[in-house]
Amino acid sequence: MTQHALLPESIHIERAEGAYLHTKDERAIIDGISSWWVNTHGHCHPKIVKAVQAQAAKLEQVIFAGFTHEPAEELARKLLRLAHDDLEFVFFSDSGSTAVEVALKMAIGYFEHIGAPRRKRIVALEGGYHGDTFGAMSAGGRGVFNKLYEPYLFNVTHLPFPHAGEESKTIEKLEILLRGGDVAALIVEPLVQGASGMRFYSSETLKEMRKLCSAHGALLIADEVMTGFGRTGAMFACEKAGIAPDLMCLSKGLTGGFLPMGATLASKEIYMAFYDDDRSKTFFHSSSFTGNALACAAAVANLEVWATEPTSTYIRSIEKAHDKAAGWFYARPDVEAVRVMGSIFAMDIRDNNGKGYLSEIGPKIYEFMLENDILLRPLGNTVYILPPYCIKPEDLETIYETLWRCLDHIRDERSQRAA
Ligand SMILES: Cc1ncc(COP(=O)(O)O)c(C=O)c1O
Structure with missing residues (x-):
């Protein structure tokens, strides 16, 4: 699932804790997708x-x-x-x-x-x-x-x-x-x-x-x-x-x-x-x-x-935060649909090129978010958040805010190209 011709550098993770992945060069990346949906209670739960x-x-x-x-x-x-x-x-x-x-x-x-x-x-x-x-x-x-x-x-x-x-x-x-x-x-x-x-x-x-x-x-x-x-x-x-x-x-x-x-x-x-x-x-x-x-x-x-542990309570809090964020994102004209269920937040970004999984929007969001120390891995033009249940509310906020800026960036780039 990695095209090495386009993503030659893999990020070296040295250790992980809770919702964070710590790189060799001391970046702390928020794992917004639970490392491919596997990590539930946070990394290295004691x-x-x-x-x-x-x-x-x-x-x-x-x-x-x-x-x-x-x-x-x-x-x-x-x-x-x-x-x-x-x-x-x-x-x-x-x-x-x-x-x-x-x-x-x-x-x-x-x-x-x-x-x-x-x-x-x-x-x-x-x-x-x-x-x-x-x-x-x-x-x-x-x-x-x-x-x-x-x-x-x-x-x-x-x-x-x-x-x-x-x-x-x-x-x-x-x-x-x-x-x-x-x-x-x-x-x-x-x-x-x-x-x-x-x-x-x-x-x-x-x-x-x-x-x-x-x-x-x-x-x-x-x-x-x-x-x-x-x-x-x-x-x-x-x-x-x-x-x-x-x-x-x-x-x-x-x-x-x-x-x-x-x-x-x-x-x-x-x-x-x-x-x-x-x-x-x-x-x-x-x-x-x-x-x-x-x-x-x-x-x-x-x-x-x-x-x-109060895992179900954590999930309910995540769902509440997702619901609130969904309201914000739904108002954006570049967002086609937003949905939330439990710890899953997903939204489809408008893409007139209609390439599904191969939409160019996915890699753009991936790169922007990673530059901001957040791991999201969109499925084509669908971007989703699926965090470990222990994620702190402020880290979830950071993900939504960064995603908002990311969509602004893509929108501005598109209008520049069109001009
Ligand atoms: C619904 C579903 N079934 C099966 C699989 C395959 O699991 P694995 O990658 O562990 O083989 C996945 C992986 O994402 C999945 O989402």
Whole structure:
């Protein structure tokens, strides 16, 4: 995701604390995007540091086929307590993409094992992003990220994105597909599509999709890799919408952003489809680092931070500040749309060139903000703020004010060019 011909210099970070990234030459950069949405409680949270250090001195890693350990057991128990009661099993892996691959494989395997092999079709939303491995790319919306690889991607049926006021188009197409009886699963990013530009859709639509999948015997996979761990205001977006998926993919905030880890939560029915004295029905998926003890210890400590610190209050304060800022930005003629959900603030800047992700506005904002010691990484002409929950109110203010100046700068540059 970095074009080295245009961005030859990477910034050397020596240490990090809270919402700050400290460079070798002693700049303190505000991490306005939680280092790609992973860091929830701030960098180097002392409780997670301590847990990882203690675990490293005891057990760093052990094969997770036929073996287990306390941090993994504890993490599974804690995750299942947090998730909807319908989810009863956890499969550990090592990233968001693998959490998605695992969910897709489970959905297809499930129908094969229960004697419904016709159900092979995967349905997804246009514009979705589920990762960059081939299965995850196949489920994702087609565009600049995966255009080159299109001939190698498997067939996925994409539904129109449920824009406000146009939800019925999505729902109607889903229902027609489901009636065909060959759908294995619908995979969605619940409530917010992240990488396609922080696009929101309603809880009612998600509920309707859930209802239809259940009515027609298809599975619903919720990819909560971005939305999970408080991003939308609730612990999970599915919880916010009041639905239970059959499979739920987690990563990013799972370890508080400390270590790479993925988890796929599944219903008992799915687990039982693979549980058999016929060894060929084993769920065949392994990652060398499945259930890594350090990652599990970090994730357990992350959940302890959630349980003992006022994280939800921090998120509510961020949302309030975002709402206020949204009001200011909305009044700008160069801003097309502004939206806020939980800790997510996003706005679309008008761009007459319409190049989507390749819009020139993105790199301009990135550079301007970085010159002012703020890390934002726009998605084309959509600029978003997704801070660690511990961010100080004055740092959030600094981000809004700098962004305002940045938009002024781009506007002035445009009018100079036009003159
Ligand atoms: C919704 C969603 N799913 C999956 C992924 C892939 O996660 P990873 O980069 O850890 O493979 C991402 C990454 O941004 C994501 O936003």
